[in-house]
Amino acid sequence: MAHSCTCSFHTRDDVPLTSSFLARWEEERYTDGVKWKFLEHKGPVFAPLYEPLPDHVKFYYDGKRMKLSPDTEEVATFFAKMMDHEYTTKEVFRKNFFKDWRKEMTSEEKSKIIDLKKCDFTEMSEYFKAQSEAKKQMSKEEKQKIKEENERVLQEYGFCMMDKHKERIANFRIEPPGLFRGRGDHPKMGMLKRRVRPEDVIINCSKDSAIPKPPPGTKWKEVRHDNKVTWLVSWTENIQGSIKYIMLNPSSRIKGEKDWQKYEIARRLKLCVERIRNQYRDDWKSKEMRIRQRSVALYFIDKLALRAGNEKEEGESADTVGCCSLRVEHINLHPELDGQEYMVEFDFLGKDSIRYYNQVPVEKRVFKNLQLFKENKQPEDDLFDRLNTAILNKHLQELMDGLTAKVFRTYNASITLQQQLGQLTSREFNVAAKILSYNRANRAVAILCNHQRAPPKTFEKSMQNLQTKIDAKKHQLLDAKRELKSAKADAKVAGGGGRAVESKKKAVHRIEEQLMKLEVQATDREENKQIALGTSKLNYLDPRISVAWCKKWGVPIEKIYNKTQREKFAWALDMADEDYEF
DNA sequence: CTGACTACTTAGTATGGATCAC
DNA sequence: GTGATCCATACTAAGTAGTCAG
Numbered sequence: 001m002a003h004s005c006t007c008s009f010h011t012r013d014d015v016p017l018t019s020s021f022l023a024r025w026e027e028e029r030y031t032d033g034v035k036w037k038f039l040e041h042k043g044p045v046f047a048p049l050y051e052p053l054p055d056h057v058k059f060y061y062d063g064k065r066m067k068l069s070p071d072t073e074e075v076a077t078f079f080a081k082m083m084d085h086e087y088t089t090k091e092v093f094r095k096n097f098f099k100d101w102r103k104e105m106t107s108e109e110k111s112k113i114i115d116l117k118k119c120d121f122t123e124m125s126e127y128f129k130a131q132s133e134a135k136k137q138m139s140k141e142e143k144q145k146i147k148e149e150n151e152r153v154l155q156e157y158g159f160c161m162m163d164k165h166k167e168r169i170a171n172f173r174i175e176p177p178g179l180f181r182g183r184g185d186h187p188k189m190g191m192l193k194r195r196v197r198p199e200d201v202i203i204n205c206s207k208d209s210a211i212p213k214p215p216p217g218t219k220w221k222e223v224r225h226d227n228k229v230t231w232l233v234s235w236t237e238n239i240q241g242s243i244k245y246i247m248l249n250p251s252s253r254i255k256g257e258k259d260w261q262k263y264e265i266a267r268r269l270k271l272c273v274e275r276i277r278n279q280y281r282d283d284w285k286s287k288e289m290r291i292r293q294r295s296v297a298l299y300f301i302d303k304l305a306l307r308a309g310n311e312k313e314e315g316e317s318a319d320t321v322g323c324c325s326l327r328v329e330h331i332n333l334h335p336e337l338d339g340q341e342y343m344v345e346f347d348f349l350g351k352d353s354i355r356y357y358n359q360v361p362v363e364k365r366v367f368k369n370l371q372l373f374k375e376n377k378q379p380e381d382d383l384f385d386r387l388n389t390a391i392l393n394k395h396l397q398e399l400m401d402g403l404t405a406k407v408f409r410t411y412n413a414s415i416t417l418q419q420q421l422g423q424l425t426s427r428e429f430n431v432a433a434k435i436l437s438y439n440r441a442n443r444a445v446a447i448l449c450n451h452q453r454a455p456p457k458t459f460e461k462s463m464q465n466l467q468t469k470i471d472a473k474k475h476q477l478l479d480a481k482r483e484l485k486s487a488k489a490d491a492k493v494a495g496g497g498g499r500a501v502e503s504k505k506k507a508v509h510r511i512e513e514q515l516m517k518l519e520v521q522a523t524d525r526e527e528n529k530q531i532a533l534g535t536s537k538l539n540y541l542d543p544r545i546s547v548a549w550c551k552k553w554g555v556p557i558e559k560i561y562n563k564t565q566r567e568k569f570a571w572a573l574d575m576a577d578e579d580y581e582f
Numbered sequence: 583c584t585g586a587c588t589a590c591t592t593a594g595t596a597t598g599g600a601t602c603a604c
Numbered sequence: 605g606t607g608a609t610c611c612a613t614a615c616t617a618a619g620t621a622g623t624c625a626g
Contacts, residue, residue, distance in 0.1 A: 136598090143599095175616065183594075183617065229589065237616095243588065244616085258590085307592095308620060317618075351619055352593055390583090393621070406591085406620060453594065462609070532594070539592055562612070 033228045035254060039205045041160035041169070043212030043220075044233045044246055045153060047176035047195065050074040057127045060120035061113055071104045075192060078179045080124035087181060093190035097179060100192035160232060160248070161209075168249035169232065174201070180239045184318035184353025194238045202234045230254050240316065251567040260571050263542040265402045266411040267582060273411065276399050277302065284365040290386035294395060296369050297323050297384050301405050304360065305412050305448050307351060308389040308405035320349045323405070324389050329379035333370055342367040356450050413445045413540035418582045420444045421549050430513075434555050436520045438546075443527060445536045453532040466522050473515045480508045543569035544576035551578035 030037070052073060058065050059076060068076060079088065079097060087093045098116045105113060113119065138146075157172045177195040180188055198218035205211060207225045214220050221235075233246035248254055269276075280302075283295030300306050301323050309322025321330065330348035337343035337359065344367070346358045362370075373383050389405060396403040420441030425434055456462070484504040491501050543561075547569075550557045557566065557573065566573060 147599095171615075173615090181617090186617095231589075234589095240617095242618095245589075247590080255591095262591090310620060312619095320618085322619080352617075354594085389621075404621065451593085456610095458609075465609085535593060564612070 029257070035230050036162050036227050037206070038161065038163050038209065039227070039232070040209030041205060041212060041232050042157045043203060043214070044201065045157050045173045046198070046215065047174060053077070053124065053127065058123050060123075062115075062118040063120070066109075066112070069106050069109060072101070072106065072109050074177075075101045075104045076119075076121060077124055077128070078177070078192070080121040081128050082179060082181075083121060083125045085181075087189060090189065092185075092187065093179075093181075096188060096190035097192070100190075104192070162248070162252070162254065165253060167252040167254075170247055170249045172246060174233075174235070174246075175237075175244065182318060184320065184349060186318045187315055188239055188317070191239055196235050200235045204229065204232055204234070249567075251564075251570065256568070256571045259568075262410060263414065263544070263582075265407055266414055266542070269400060269403060269407050269411045270415065270582070272400055273302075279399070281363075281365075284363075284369055290391075292369050293373060293384040293387045294392060296366055296373070297387055297392060298396075298405075299362075299366060301408050302412070304346075304358065305409045305450075306356075307409070308392065310389050318349070318353050320351060320353055322350060322389075324384055324387055324392060326383040327379065328374050328377045328381050328383055331370065331374075331383065333367065333374070335367075344370065350450065354450060354452050409449065410540055413449055413536055414542040414545060414582050416445050416448055417441050417541050418545050421545070425549070425553055430516075431555055431559065432517045432520050434553050435559055436524055438549065438555070438560060439524055439533065440527070442533045442537060442541070443531055445541060446531045446533050449536055449540060451532045451535045452530055455529050459529060463522070463525065466518065466525065470515065470518045470522060473511065473518055477508070477511045477515055480504065480511050484508050538565070538568070542582050543572035544580045545582050547572050547576040548578050548580035551576075 050070065052070050059068055059073070060066065079101070082088050088097075094116055102110055102113070158169050159166050160169055161167070174196045175193070178193050180186075180191045180193045182189050198214040199221055201214075201220055202222045202224060203212055203220050204224050204226055206227065211223055231245040231247050234243050236242070237244050250256070250259070276298075280295040280298045283291050284299075286292050286295070301308070307322035309325035311325060312320070321327065326348065330346065332345040332347070334343040334345060335341065337345070340361050342362050342364055344360050344362050346356055346360070348356055350356045370383075373385075377383075377385075393404045396405065396407075421438065424437040424440055426437075429437065484501070484507070487500045487504045546560050547557065549555070550560055561569060
């Protein structure tokens, strides 16, 4: 079986007979950036139209009832639905919302509604709460009916034909209108995210396919036939002016193949990473500032798995940074800290405004360089003023074909998993203990990549419940042991009562197993409080490492990957044996 | 070299159905 | 059967990185 995905290229038409014998990810690919030859789909599903509120749900301005025009009312409901969230109290959110809301008002409404503080949305808010409560209380039959309708829509719009395969579409529903809530301190929070109409939508499909029909009385913005891209539908969103796409599910051939290729590039990095490391160490001594900055940045990306850090337009989004966009204020230099020399203290907001905080010892040369980069600069100045991601990636491309900054994250994540699995798994372990080892290895990667989550709201309670269970199990074990003891005594006296002793022994053993399982579970959960494992599992860890580990240690793959994940990693399940090495 | 534009991957969270304990 | 808890999934924001024109 081919283990490289850079094998020779032929068009699919050259090999019509082989396709039925090959798994999809083994089929030959197209050349020249062609992604498909045939693409047919039904277009997007639009958000349901706005239904005006019943008359008894009133809006009050300055204490007086006010009937709102449908457009104004709709935007008001967006706010009403969010009132339990803290951010509706934030000044930026309220200001942006009010400004956009006023744009939807009739001139009459505009002249009356001039102060958000005087708006009373409580009846609307209560109404929606009651609605969602009622939805929960629906009968089985009603729920079943909704489920069936969803299934029908999924069957009609949720799949497409790409070349010879029926593929699942990831997000076939167009995002509904609402109030934008960015992550972190977003300057645009509260702005109105406009309803997308067919006239905003571009359809992409092949010429010889059945072109999707726009809803009656409407037109698409454009129908195009671009087989150099993978998307089916796109539209421009009004908050940032960026393009949104409808694309295929991760289980699709086109995504799976790309994923496979990503890990193959990371494996090629493994083969030359020592050379690259020697090179950037050497470059720390360069007489050129730009090269010193480049080499120190690359060192951080490699050692700490930092993101590249593209430039962002100021004021368009939250103030976050990655490696190349680090500012002087984001690192503190300590010649000595807690007995360690040359310590760098990082403190900045990364992607999704997740805080990155770390204290790391670095080589003396790196430390001296950082002092140099900070010299004569203000806190808000760029640390690497002679560097950006384009420069860095251009350099990386010269070091290895296909190498970019993000490949280091993939490489270091996957190699860490492999190493940790090797260190943490033991033959002695039962399946539960092996899974704990896996989760710990996964966790090491999540920590490296700084994948955090808010501690679950119910965390403390669920921890307590688990502890209660453990205590109960311990008592149960004591009881069982006592019973075993007395059974042994009885057997000695009466003779021939060995059967009772055997069954009591078994009971003790069973309870011990159960207790261990609970304790393992508690450890796992505690260690996982603020760490999200899913992101690395889905995006950074070569799935073949996990497949091989499962095979080697006799752990069912279902314990590691759920159904969706097995679908996404179908290519890896199929091709990795227990000897696979990343 | 810069900025605009495009395509695609990576990210955390809300949600609601499934599953569990009682 | 019922309520609590868990878990998968949907959602969509926020990154990376390439291309192209000026």
